[in-house]
Amino acid sequence: MVKLTAQKLALSLSAAAATFGTAVNARTCTKPETSRIFEAEDAVLTGTNVQTSLAGYSGSGYVGGFDEGTDKITFTVPSTTAGAKLYDLGVRYAGIYGEKRTTVVLNGGASTEVLLPASDAFATVSGGQLLLKEGNNTIDITNNWGWYLIDYITLTPSAPRAAHSITPTLSNPTANAITRSLYAYLRTAVYGKKILAGQQDLSKASWIQSQTGKTPALVSVDLIDYSPSRVAYQGNVSTTVEDAIAHHGAGGIVSVLWHWNAPAGLYDTDANKWWSGFYTRATDFDIAATLAAGAGSANYTLVLRDIDAIAVQLKRLEAAGVAVLFRPLHEAEGGWFWWGAKGPEACKALYKLMYDRLQGHHGINNLVWIWNSVAADWYPGDAVVDVVSADVYAQGNGPMSAQYEQLIKLGGDKKMIAAAEVGAAPLPDLLQAYEAHWLYFCVWSDGFIENAEWNSLEVLRQVYNHEYVLTLDEVQDWPAIGAAAAS
Ligand SMILES: *[C@@H]1O[C@H](CO)[C@@H](O)[C@H](O)[C@H]1NC(C)=O
Numbered sequence: 001m002v003k004l005t006a007q008k009l010a011l012s013l014s015a016a017a018a019t020f021g022t023a024v025n026a027r028t029c030t031k032p033e034t035s036r037i038f039e040a041e042d043a044v045l046t047g048t049n050v051q052t053s054l055a056g057y058s059g060s061g062y063v064g065g066f067d068e069g070t071d072k073i074t075f076t077v078p079s080t081t082a083g084a085k086l087y088d089l090g091v092r093y094a095g096i097y098g099e100k101r102t103t104v105v106l107n108g109g110a111s112t113e114v115l116l117p118a119s120d121a122f123a124t125v126s127g128g129q130l131l132l133k134e135g136n137n138t139i140d141i142t143n144n145w146g147w148y149l150i151d152y153i154t155l156t157p158s159a160p161r162a163a164h165s166i167t168p169t170l171s172n173p174t175a176n177a178i179t180r181s182l183y184a185y186l187r188t189a190v191y192g193k194k195i196l197a198g199q200q201d202l203s204k205a206s207w208i209q210s211q212t213g214k215t216p217a218l219v220s221v222d223l224i225d226y227s228p229s230r231v232a233y234q235g236n237v238s239t240t241v242e243d244a245i246a247h248h249g250a251g252g253i254v255s256v257l258w259h260w261n262a263p264a265g266l267y268d269t270d271a272n273k274w275w276s277g278f279y280t281r282a283t284d285f286d287i288a289a290t291l292a293a294g295a296g297s298a299n300y301t302l303v304l305r306d307i308d309a310i311a312v313q314l315k316r317l318e319a320a321g322v323a324v325l326f327r328p329l330h331e332a333e334g335g336w337f338w339w340g341a342k343g344p345e346a347c348k349a350l351y352k353l354m355y356d357r358l359q360g361h362h363g364i365n366n367l368v369w370i371w372n373s374v375a376a377d378w379y380p381g382d383a384v385v386d387v388v389s390a391d392v393y394a395q396g397n398g399p400m401s402a403q404y405e406q407l408i409k410l411g412g413d414k415k416m417i418a419a420a421e422v423g424a425a426p427l428p429d430l431l432q433a434y435e436a437h438w439l440y441f442c443v444w445s446d447g448f449i450e451n452a453e454w455n456s457l458e459v460l461r462q463v464y465n466h467e468y469v470l471t472l473d474e475v476q477d478w479p480a481i482g483a484a485a486a487s
């Protein structure tokens with residue numbers, strides 16, 4: 001379409017309206033709407049207050065005092081566009097108390113968590129996108145992890161999403177045929193077009209079937225109970241590999257994570273029992289010191305022992321023809337798991353060690369490698385990652401667009417993006433409106449799936465029966481579709 005000046009366009013459209021008797025709103029044809037600023041000090045404050053001591057704010061001050069869980073700022077934002085319209089949200093803040101998170105709630109519904117990195121001065125972060133309705137909208141900035149200062153928010157009409165440019169091949173050049181088919185299927189038939197419905201634990205997938213009439217396309221299982229330090233304590237045998245094989249046998253797609261119980265140094269106190277040994281708080285196992293001590297040292301040998309134990313399980317899956325979306329060392333940047341407790345360098349080195357051990361040493365070729373943190377300094381690199389992902393726990397069944405945008409940046413839009421763990425299943429209409437092209441969502445198990453506060457039955461039925469959402473019955477042909485696309 002040729003470029004018309006705004007005035008000419010408005011004139012030609014009203015002429016068209018006059019000719020064809022259609023109602024054309026000239027307003028929508030005037031100059032493109034630019035960024036709008038909403039000062040925090042002019043908004044409605046609940047438990048928060050206007051402050052002025054930190055220099056560099058805009059307007060007449062900024063807002064702080066987020067010390068109670070219910071403290072918030074409520075902005076009222078009008079939208080004159082007919083229907084719904086998507087905006088990029090910017091948040092100008094100062095993180096003088098260190099890295100924090102805030103929760104953004106649109107019109108009292110879906111919430112988004114926004115990371116506010118530490119900063120001594122006012123800075124702006126992207127808050128993802130917001131779909132404003134016609135008329136007044138409310139945007140709450142609520143406490144979450146507290147202690148930050150908010151200067152203003154900005155709203156800028158979102159540009160349409162550019163086409164993705166996903167890497168056509170897996171990081172592992174010797175990946176086997178079924179794994180290459182899975183990746184090709186996901187890349188060509190799913191990503192950007194649909195979302196796979198996923199669920200943690202096979203028993204919960206059956207529960208979803210009983211409630212919605214549909215079964216998740218993807219089931220995720222945890223290798224936690226194969227960790228040697230748990231086997232030593234429990235003496236019992238995990239069956240999650242059998243669960244994964246069963247779901248594969250039913251035509252589904254399998255994902256695997258591993259709550260790796262630390263190889264040694266479990267406190268096993270009343271407060272921190274041996275079975276919480278994947279938490280930083282429950283072990284003094286030091287991965288940075290272990291990697292520095294190097295091959296041959298006792299603790300390094302224990303790390304290899306554990307990876308080798310997991311290799312046994314992955315090989316069982318490979319032998320059963322299962323391609324695995326493999327997500328080790330998850331949520332590392334949070335620091336609450338021991339593999340993330342010593343910072344990004346140790347964690348990335350451990351990830352590469354695991355990659356080399358499983359693929360190079362053991363020759364395991366059925367893995368699609370999924371990295372699970374949004375921060376750039378934790379990213380192990382394109383050469384060893386196939387899919388990037390985030391775990392998002394926010395109520396309201398929102399599209400999680402802030403994390404999606406962060407992951408687009410992290411992977412350069414060359415890696416597919418997954419919502420590897422969520423508390424709340426995202427509403428498909430919102431996913432489409434926000435163009436948040438998550439490859440799959442996977443609702444966490446206990447506490448989230450059979451809990452109406454996170455996922456009401458009404459929402460689950462809507463999600464599972466939506467045409468945008470792929471369920472088990474709709475992915476049955478994935479190996480054939482993938483094989484054709486891969487060749
Ligand atoms: C929108 O909010 C403003 C101020 O908060 C108010 O004056 C106005 O009447 C509201 N408009 C609608 C359509 O509710």
Ligand SMILES: *[C@@H]1O[C@H](CO)[C@@H](O)[C@H](O)[C@H]1NC(C)=O
Pocket residue numbers: 225234236237238239
């Ligand atoms: C193993 O034993 C523990 C303790 O008795 C139990 O809580 C757990 O559920 C068992 N796990 C499996 C996989 O059987």
Ligand SMILES: *[C@@H]1O[C@H](CO)[C@@H](O)[C@H](O)[C@H]1NC(C)=O
Pocket residue numbers: 264265266284285286289299
């Ligand atoms: C090995 O790890 C254990 C458990 O964290 C720790 O107590 C021990 O000091 C470590 N060994 C060395 C040589 O660092």
